[in-house]
Amino acid sequence: MMARQMINTWKDAEAAYDHGLLSDETFDTALKDISVTMEEVPGLIPYFGYLVDAYKLEEESSLISQHVAEGVNKFKKSSD
Numbered sequence: 001m002m003a004r005q006m007i008n009t010w011k012d013a014e015a016a017y018d019h020g021l022l023s024d025e026t027f028d029t030a031l032k033d034i035s036v037t038m039e040e041v042p043g044l045i046p047y048f049g050y051l052v053d054a055y056k057l058e059e060e061s062s063l064i065s066q067h068v069a070e071g072v073n074k075f076k077k078s079s080d
Contacts, residue, residue, distance in 0.1 A: 003047035007057075007068060010034060014064045031067055038071040045075045 013030040016022045049072040057065040
């Protein structure tokens with residue numbers, strides 16, 4: 001549930017950015033937060049992975065979806 005809420009918050013930030021409601025700097029912070037979260041709370045990565053698969057986030061063109069999917073894939077590669 002926590003991973004889903006985080007992804008929703010990041011995607012909400014992207015929607016706000018796309019509509020001119022967030023600055024570039026604030027949106028960049030949201031993108032950085034994805035990497036920081038995955039580094040600081042790696043136990044959430046399997047849940048992020050489930051959501052990437054369930055919602056087909058890798059197929060989306062949004063930057064948030066791509067960052068989440070890349071973070072999950074990076075973790076998978078380092079686990080092998």
